[in-house]
Amino acid sequence: MAEESFAPIFDSLGTTSSRPIRTPKTAELVALRLRRMIVDGELTDGDRLPHEVELMEHFSVSRPTLREAVRVLEAERLVEVRRGSRSGARVCVPGPEIVARPASLLLELSGATVADVLVVRQAIEPHAARLLALTGSDTEFDELARMIDEDIPASYLANKLSAGAAAFHLRLVQLCGNATLSLLAGMMHEIFERHMEAVTAQKSLVDREKYEASYQLLVRSCRRLIKLLRAGDVDATYDHWQQHVTVSRASLLVGHESTQVRDILN
Template sequence: MAAPVFSLPEGRSGADVRSPKTAELLTRRLRRMIVTGELRDGDYLPREAELMAHFGVSRPTLREAVRVLEAESLVEVRRGSRTGARIRVPGPEMVARPAGLLLAVAGTTLGEVLVARLGIEPLAAWLVADRGSDDAIAALVAALDDLTANLAQDDSGGAVGAGFARFHEVVVEQSGNRALVVTAGMIQEILARHMATATRSHFESEPDEVQLQYRRAVRAYEKLISLVRAGEADEAERFWRRHLISANESLLRGFDAAGVIDILE
């Protein structure tokens, strides 16, 4: 039996199937060079004349490609500078705020964000302890040292809230899993702001209780570091989950878990 022959729809042409513009091709080429590391963070693109000669394109084509990359935050162009366009390798923060805004538009609640954190950070704690690298331990210790320094100096709770948020960031960063880091970034964008607000609010209304929570959190962080040092991955995951459940309850005290998140302030 002969294979059926595909019939072209009537009244339509193939005009919408077009070859990519030269600027699109150049954008793809430069983007791939950034992704593969041929162009590294901080590198400056050669001058326009060199790029035009190298790629065989016109000045308008080159500038259109650079504008697209600039809009994607892959290059930084300083107008009037003689140094040209500089490569910027994006970090998790590049997607964190837009993703956070998307969550807010979707009506995501604070409670949902805190539950989502339970699905990310315990796994990250397991990975950190399983790796047990000296660099990871040093990063966790440094984050805890910064936090305790803020505890000793700050009475308002603002810097302290940021310090607590930073320790949680480091746990995920040191997991070595890039997908977790990016996913956690959007959640942390929201929680860092809430932690600062909640810490300040609780400090003003119940300072003694807040000081107790501070001490418990610091002990939990010390315990996690000890589990990482010992390579106790399973226990690190279980312990961090228990700590987060307790921390979530504290963060929600005085706040509406069903309230839609707000990242616009």
């Protein structure tokens, strides 16, 4: 009776039902445990893994198995191993850059344009600004204000306005408290900064008045944003930054409507 009741289930699985379930290798299980320790914060950025002998005893594994586990984490860029060093492996918690390059490559291969990237930015940043207005602290607002008063003017004077502006946009999202939005912004950061650099560099060389006007507009808009953030005006913050990124997108796309991501990164 039991065999008859289970038969349709196995039949629905098709040929895959005859494939054995792979048992994880011991090294994979050790890597899983160490990875979990990093994710849970038991091991933090810069920490050294315990000595090989200690880890071998702790996990009851051989040296080759342990080294294979460490190689798995090294391939994931969760640890850094200096060959020939007796200090062992060091934990290095990755940032958005770990996925930024593969993501950029996929965008290049798909023929994505700068317009595509700016649409993503336009979708992310106003929501991040809204979240920041809702949950942000004076310390976070002060950090953004300092960037407006110091970093952006310094980048402007060095004819690198793009670097200061891009950093402000990225930090705004990072401070909103949403890890997913921060990751997406980090992935797009290099593309956005490089394109903005090309556009602003052209303005600074060809039309200094337009370069100056762009700088003044950026500073006024960012200061308005800080004022709204401090007031906790969620809706006005969203509306203002939505308008900011919309105007910015239009400006950055003039003459670059069909520019592809690969044209920027190569």
